[in-house]
Amino acid sequence: MRKARDDSDPLTLAIRPAPDETSAERSLREAQEREAKRVSDEIDAGIAEHKRQLRLDSSVKVLLLGQSESGKSTTLKQFQLIFASRQFQKERQLWKLVIQLNLVRSIRIILEHLSSLTTTKPIPFEENKPSRTMAMSVHPLNGSPRMNASSSSVAVSSQSSGMSSDSDIPSTAGSVSHSRSSHPYGASSPVTPVTRSPTTPFSSPLPPAALSEPTEMPKLSDYHRTLRMRLLPLVHIETSLLRRLDPSGEDYEATQLGTNWFTSGKELFVRSTGNWKEKLSRLRGRLDHDEDEMSDDEIDFDSPEDPGNVINACKDDMLALWHDPVVRQVLKMGNVRLEDMPGFFLDDIERITSLSYVPSDDDVLRARLKTIGVSEYTYDVNMMGERTTWTFYDVGGTRTQRSAWQPYFSHVDALIFLAPISAFDQSLAEDRRVNRLEDSLLLFKSICKSKLLISVNIILFLNKVDILQSKLNSGVRVNKYVKSYGERPNEYESVSKFFRNKFAAIYREYTPKEAKKMFYIHMTSVTETKAMRNVLSSVCDSIFRVNLQTTNLT
Ligand SMILES: Nc1nc2c(ncn2[C@@H]2O[C@H](COP(=O)(O)OP(=O)(O)OP(=O)(O)O)[C@@H](O)[C@H]2O)c(=O)[nH]1
Ligand SMILES: [Mg+2]
Incomplete structure (x- = not known):
């Protein structure tokens, strides 16, 4: 049995007061003990603070x-909306200009298309066809171009990346993005009207409308020409705002009315080094400033030239243009599906052009702002009772941007890979010969194989399932684009399971055997906040737990 006080313990013996201790000695001893306790408490507090700091320093990093x-920046917006909503609310007004520019861009595309009817000869279909024998392909990860010899009518990227055996998705070269009417936020790029190759049995068919409609373009009247003239200020506003947001102009070319519309497909983008939010704040902040403080790159929001006023003044003409039957026919015959492009707001003209317009959450999530470079975003979030710092790296996804990803591989805890599975019938905007789903599969394969990512947890979002669903509902057949889909039912359950298995098989086959990491797949529509609340909570929770375990702080 243990004694209440152990007289044989050397420490107890050492600190035991002397039996003949005087009261002065006792006071001194007690004072020394109090001081020792104070120092000890201070050390404990220091250790606790150090641990807290470590936790903060070892913030969770997600690529x-x-x-x-594919929806990377939209995923980030959802994270912000759900976990850092105050910041999201604060930035809501900044998106107003982006949304208005998205709207103006759609108008510009219509105007350019109308203009091309009168000023330039449409490009003959055959000129857009890739070479039958030699074609460029690009490595899916580093974006470096290579020349491929190809005996087929098109160069398929899998031929250059050793994927020909496991890739059964034909290139969409010689095809166009399929037109559909029911999904408003479809993210296909403007389609290039090229013919179906007669020698590739699996090339995407042209939409029936493009094949069966009469070939004669409707005539534009003076009314259309006047409408065009009246909308020109919008285009100038766009040019000037884009210049102000990115004065280098490196990735932006001034819009030239009268050029062929598909040669001027430049879109609004955010450059990682550009601090667009600050620039937009400055442009917007003019109202709060003193007149004298106005600098050259600010806009006078009180002036009739202010973008809000100009856009508002053009409301009726925009509505007239978008609803004009001749314009609709011209777009249809040119196979221009604005509804399928990201940042489509033409059905919201009334609301968005209002002087008192404030973007809704949904508007912000639908707004399209292309990413250039790698942007870092940091949020302090309460998770599992802890205040934790989450750092996200949002990258530009076009092929030429991908070489910038690798430096981030070695110092992130997790990566969320987004593959838009609705894109099985679309081609890359940057290379019309490459099927978007195939590009995603090849890219995912490179990620799985990467030794640098051997201990990085992977979460795969098979995204845009809402668009996939409406495509299937409107009758687009998967087996026209994906040979191995065979005679399975053309229904969401079956198609989503098929794609899920395809990505899971790549993960199993190509991830190095020694890798120890978690891997989850989620079917997502990252624009839908209600569903994403559950998905992101569960994803962040798992990343956070694994992170705590690996930093040994639990
Ligand atoms: N309907 C629908 N639209 C989506 C979904 N995910 C993204 N979008 C839209 O698709 C467009 C492109 O999304 P982004 O998040 O900008 O894409 P990104 O991957 O960041 O693209 P880059 O910056 O060019 O690399 C935006 O207009 C989004 O609103 C989805 O699941 N469903
Ligand atoms: Mg982006």
Whole structure:
């Protein structure tokens, strides 16, 4: 049995007061003991603070990867909306200008298309066809171009990346993005009207409308020409705002009315080094400033030239243009599906052009702002009772941007890879010969194989399932684009399971055997906040737990 006080313990013996201790000695001893306790408490507090600091320093770092328009930046917006909503609310007004520019861009595309009817000869279909014998392909990860010899009518990227055996998705060269009417936020790029190759049995068919409609373009009247003239200020506003947001102009070319519309497909983008939020704040902040403080790159929001006023003044003409039957026919015959492009707001003209317009959450999530470079975003979030710092790296997804990803591989805890599975019938905007789903599969394979990512947890979002669903509902057949889909039912359950298995098989086959990491797959529509609340909570929770375990702080 243990004694209440152990007289044989050397420490107890050493600190035991002397039996003949005087009261002065006792006071001194007690003072020394109090001081020792104070020092000890201070050390404990220091250790606790150090641990807290370590936790903060070892913030959770997440890399967002995937091809362009896969939904990376939208995932980040959802994270912010759900976990850092105050910041999201604060930035809501900044998105107003982006949304208005998205709207103006759609108008510009219509105007350029109308203009091309009158000023330039449409490019003959055959000129857009890739070479039958030699074609460029690009490595899916580093974006470096290579020349491929190809005996087929098109160069398929798998031929250059050793994927020909496991890739059964034909190139969409010689095809166009399929037109559909029911999904408003579809993210296909403007389609290039090229013919179906007669020698590739699996090339995407042209939409029936493009094949069966009469070939004669409707005539534009003076009314259309006047409408065009009246909308020109919008285009100038766009040019000037884009210049102000990116004065280098490196990735932006001034819009030239009268050029062929598909040669001027430049879109609004955010450059990682550009601090667009600050620039937009400055442009917007003019109202709060003193007149004298106005600098050259600010806009006078009180002036009739202010973008909000100009856009508002053009409301009726925009509505007239978008609803004009001749314009609709011209677009249809040119196979221009604005509804399928990201940042489509033409059905919201009334609301968005209002002087008192404030973007809704949904508007912000639908807004399209292309990423250039790698942007870092940090949020302090309460998770599992802890205040934790989350750092996200949002990258540009076009092929030429991918070489910038690698330096981030070695110091992130997890990566979220987004593959838009609705894109099985679309081609890359940057290379019309490459099927978007195939590009995602090849990219995912490179990620799985990467030795640098051997201990990085992978979360795969098979995204844009809402668009996939509406495509299937409107009758687009998967087996026209994916040979191995065979005679399975053309229904969401079966198609989503098939794609899920395809990605899971790549993970199993190509991840190095020694890798120890978690891997989850989620079917997502990252624009849908309600569903994403559960998905992101569960994803962040798992990343956070694994992170705590690995830093040994639990
Ligand atoms: N309907 C629908 N639209 C989506 C979904 N995910 C993204 N979008 C839209 O698709 C467009 C492109 O999304 P982004 O998040 O900008 O794509 P990204 O991957 O960041 O593209 P880059 O910056 O070019 O690399 C945006 O207009 C989004 O609103 C989805 O699941 N469903
Ligand atoms: Mg982006």
